[in-house]
Amino acid sequence: MLFTEPMKKIEILVLKSDADSVMRSLGFAGCVQLITQQQEGRTPGAEEQETAELKVRLQSLAHFLGMSDEGHAEIGSETNDRDLLARKARLILDSAKTLVDEESRLLQRRLSLKQASDELAAFSGVKVPLQEMRRLSYLTVRIGSVAPELLPEVVTVLGKRALVVPLDRPGAFMAVAPRKGRWALDSELSRRGFQAVQLPEDRNGVPSDMLAAMAEELAATERLLSAVEKQKSDFRGEHERELAALLADLDLSVTIDAVKHTLASTGSVQKIVGWIPRRRVPSVLEGLDSLTQGRIAVQVFDPSELQDVAAGRTKVPVSTPHGRVVRSFERMVFSYSIPLYGTIDPTPFVAVMFVLLFAIMFGDVGQGFVGVAIGLLINSGRVRSFEAYRRKNFGTTFLVAGLASMASGFLYGSFFANEHVLEPATRYVTRLLLGRPLDHIVALVGFQKIILFFGFTIGIGAVINSVGLIINIVNQARRGDWEKAILSKTGAAGALFFWYVLFIAVRMLAGGHLQTLDLVVLAVPLLALFFRELIVHLVTGHRPLLKDGLFAFIMEGIVEILESTIYYVSNSVSFLRVAAFALAHTVLSTIVFLLSDMVGGAPGGLAFRILIIVIGNAIIIVLEGLIVTIQVVRLQYYEFFSKFFNETGEEFSPFILRRREVVR
Amino acid sequence: MTYVLDYFKDPPPILVHTARKLEYQNVKSVVRGIAHGRLDNLRIWDLGKYASVRLSDGRDYEKAIAGSPYAWVLPLLGTLPLAQVENRLDRDYYDRFMQLARALPARDRAGVVRLANAEIALVNVIWALRLRFYFKLDAAKAAGLLIGGTSSSVRSAIAEAFEIPSDSTDGWRKWRYGWLLEDQLADSFTAPDPMRAEQKASQALYARAHLAFHQNPFTLGPLVAYFKLKEYEASLLGIAVEALRLSVPGQDVLDIVGSG
Incomplete structure (x- = not known):
């Protein structure tokens, strides 16, 4: 499809009792972009609140059972009977309650035992019941620690004033002194950075005995927890699928509720308004009619019928349906800008240009194969860290670019930077096709060939620039902006100037000469650019003819001509980089093999040689692959897109509910 | 009692x-x-x-x-x-004691007041040492925390306790209550240890009470001295019992009460 997809605006009125079914159907169809706006004063109903609450509780249960968050949405019962869902959800929650409570109790117990053990660990060396230490009247006891190296000093300095009993941990001790000696004790201890530990308030008994008992109790608790874990596993085995299905259904309901909040409704009628691709209208309407058994009212509008669209207050969302390959280049276009509705979709052109330019700059059968392998790996979905790239369809980009690189690599005769490995194959093919064997189909050796190659890339640039110009002329003409279509730098005038200059250049390269007629033909588009304002004002009847006076008119005209000339020169010369990077690739490959040859004769040379080839290729693939990609994207952004992207459209963003595997 | x-x-x-x-x-x-x-x-x-x-x-x-x-x-x-609240209670105890002692008939009063004066003097001296070396107070701030009614010679000895350089062996030896510190004044002496001084003071008071118990028969003096002896003994017994409950070895108990 050359242009963006034709769209329709659709307005649906359904009974509220049918709203969930209709929303589900539209969500599964995934082809309607809803026109939403926050509805003032709308509060969730009891049913909606209950659904949301049940979803949260089931999510907690799934988490409790160790079910991953992914995959819930893959299955569902496809029922929208909320009562039935709620009943099932409560049933499963009730049956898991004992298990949840038991685990919670045991975890609490384990935590409490661990905390108590940690607390008591400081007193593990104390052989006196804690209650005795709390009941001292004549003695003062301090338990705590100083830096281990200070403990002997503490013992010495307290001397006979206090008894110091070292405890199990380094630097920990218990000091006993008469109550009247507590000032001396505290004073000496604080001077040495004593960290006191308070006696646990609620515990009695000898700490070492208590610790042993706690360890036993902890072990018993762990055993019970293991048993609970087994029960959880059994419960999960029995209910996982049902739970996942319920979660998926509730998730759908909650999503639909959230969307419904942004749609207009009355007490019994729900209004659903949105944009839909024209080709999907019949099937969607037929489906909805059958779903609601005719209890539905639908109005479909063409964008041309809508005043808001005509007045430019509303933009029609842009859908550009593509096949797998072209779709993988969508992000490249949309990250720059979105085409306006009804204009030419540049994505297929971008796909072709990207692949072509990449292949010219990065031609190598082996390195291209690495790209193909990476693309296949991403598309296979087997590498979890590549999942985000798979979703964005980047695997296909790698695959296509890799294949193109392999093809151009065959023309260059390069395999993992080696220029000789492919020679037999190339000779065989060229003998077959040309009748005489060649070592390389394209050999970038010799001044003349290199100049020719530079000319070839400028030719590619001319084609790309021309496509950009044509797209702009067509787009502007379709929008009725004839001034931009004809009299602008990137319109027909600019294009005519550019193309005729190319024609003269080709003719002169072929041995021709510049003629007077050439100057006349070149003057026509340049004069059109110069007199643009005057022509437009004459045709439209605008007065005064020269808005800012004659001098400004002349200056602007001259500037416009100069700017247009520079623009086309720079846009053409810019494509020299394609040849330059292709040569850089060849040079880098040569360097890798020169280095490998240099170490080849040394002891263990073969291993070093292989190492250099592997590392060299890795550097070329990563570094040059990245640079070449950036250059291709840059050429497209500045040389191609700049010709026709001068206003941004709105991307079509349909309401999508994931179709799921049905559980019965 | x-x-x-x-x-x-x-x-x-x-x-x-x-x-x-x-x-x-x-x-x-x-x-x-x-x-x-x-x-x-x-x-x-x-x-x-x-x-x-x-x-x-x-x-x-x-x-x-x-x-x-x-x-x-x-x-x-x-x-x-x-510590100051406890100090107030001590002062209250001794103030009341002195009031009651002074109100006694002459024959009862002499022995009781003599014993009480000796005790109050030593309690004040020990407090002075504590206040200076544990609480880092000077003489002016410490004055309000001491028990009143002591003789001028005791008051001047207490004032000296705040003036003698802490590491002056000679200074402390010449001090009126230097005998409380004599076992501390070795080469390594850096400052008086109030706790050890208190142990010496307690032992001296016990000896004093023991002496008073045998003087002035048929007066209240021996009974007051008897109560003081029991008070000191009860304190030692309390320490011993609690220390034994904590499994502190006997010699260590004697050491920490200053009887080793």
């Missing part, structure tokens, strides 16, 4: 007050308990009918003190450091 008091139809107030030294300890325990938020497991001495505050039934200690002659202590909690 209460059984001695029971011999009297109307026990002399000085004897009852002497016995109430234990009651002051009870109040101190409660005060500490309130300050630390721990009023369980308090050790309370039961003075029976001679108690002026009912704490032995273990009920609401704070309420009991609020309704006793010690009620004045409660408002001080939270406004003064605990």
Whole structure:
């Protein structure tokens, strides 16, 4: 499809009792972009609140059972009977309650035992019941620690004033002194950075005995927890699928509720308004009619019928349906800008240009194969860290670019930077096709060939620039902006100037000469650019003819001509980089093999040689692959897109509910 | 001690007050308990009918003190450091004791006052050392924390205790109460240790009370001395019992009470 997809605006009125079914159907169809706006004063109903609450509780249960968050949405019962869902959800929650409570109790117990053990660990060396230490009247006891190296000093300095009993941990001790000696004790201890530990308030008994008992109790608790874990596993085995299905259904309901909040409704009628691709209208309407058994009212509008669209207050969302390959280049276009509705979709052109330019700059059968392998790996979905790239369809980009690189690599005769490995194959093919064997189909050796190659890339640039110009002329003409279509730098005038200059250049390269007629033909588009304002004002009847006076008119005209000339020169010369990077690739490959040859004769040379080839290729693939990609994207952004992207459209963003595997 | 008091139809107030030294300890325990938020497991001495505050039934200690002659202590909690509150109780005990002693007939008064003066002097000296070396106070700030009514010679000795350089072996040796520190004044001496001085003072007071117990027969002097001896012995026994409960070896117990 050359242009963006034709769209329709659709307005649906359904009974509220049918709203969930209709929303589900539209969500599964995934082809309607809803026109939403926050509805003032709308509060969730009891049913909606209950659904949301049940979803949260089931999510907690799934988490409790160790079910991953992914995959819930893959299955569902496809029922929208909320009562039935709620009943099932409560049933499963009730049956898991004992298990949840038991685990919670045991975890609490384990935590409490661990905390108590940690607390008591400081007193593990104390052989006196804690209650005795709390009941001292004549003695003062301090338990705590100083830096281990200070403990002997503490013992010495307290001397006979206090008894110091070292405890199990380094630097920990218990000091006993008469109550009247507590000032001396505290004073000496604080001077040495004593960290006191308070006696646990609620515990009695000898700490070492208590610790042993706690360890036993902890072990018993762990055993019970293991048993609970087994029960959880059994419960999960029995209910996982049902739970996942319920979660998926509730998730759908909650999503639909959230969307419904942004749609207009009355007490019994729900209004659903949105944009839909024209080709999907019949099937969607037929489906909805059958779903609601005719209890539905639908109005479909063409964008041309809508005043808001005509007045430019509303933009029609842009859908550009593509096949797998072209779709993988969508992000490249949309990250720059979105085409306006009804204009030419540049994505297929971008796909072709990207692949072509990449292949010219990065031609190598082996390195291209690495790209193909990476693309296949991403598309296979087997590498979890590549999942985000798979979703964005980047695997296909790698695959296509890799294949193109392999093809151009065959023309260059390069395999993992080696220029000789492919020679037999190339000779065989060229003998077959040309009748005489060649070592390389394209050999970038010799001044003349290199100049020719530079000319070839400028030719590619001319084609790309021309496509950009044509797209702009067509787009502007379709929008009725004839001034931009004809009299602008990137319109027909600019294009005519550019193309005729190319024609003269080709003719002169072929041995021709510049003629007077050439100057006349070149003057026509340049004069059109110069007199643009005057022509437009004459045709439209605008007065005064020269808005800012004659001098400004002349200056602007001259500037416009100069700017247009520079623009086309720079846009053409810019494509020299394609040849330059292709040569850089060849040079880098040569360097890798020169280095490998240099170490080849040394002891263990073969291993070093292989190492250099592997590392060299890795550097070329990563570094040059990245640079070449950036250059291709840059050429497209500045040389191609700049010709026709001068206003941004709105991307079509349909309401999508994931179709799921049905559980019965 | 209460059984001695029971011999009297109307026990002399000085004897009852002497016995109430234990009651002051009870109040101190409660005060500490309130300050630390721990009023369980308090050790309370039961003075029976001679108690002026009912704490032995273990009920609401704070309420009991609020309704006793010690009620004045409660408002001080939270406004003064605990050590100062305990110091106020000590001063109150000795002030009352001296009032009662001075009111005794002449034949009873001589022995009692002599013993009391000796005790108050030593208590003040030890407090002075504590205040200087533990609490880092100077003489002016410490003055208000000492027990009043001591002789001018004791007051000047206490003043000296704040002036002698802490590491001056000669200075402390020449000091009137230098004998309290004589076992500390070795080459490595850097400052007096109030705790060891207190152990010496306690032993000296015990000897003094023992002497007084045999002087001035048929007066209240020997009985007051007897109560003082029991007070000191009870304190040593208390330490010994608690230390044994904590499995502290016997020699260590003797060491930490200064009898090793």
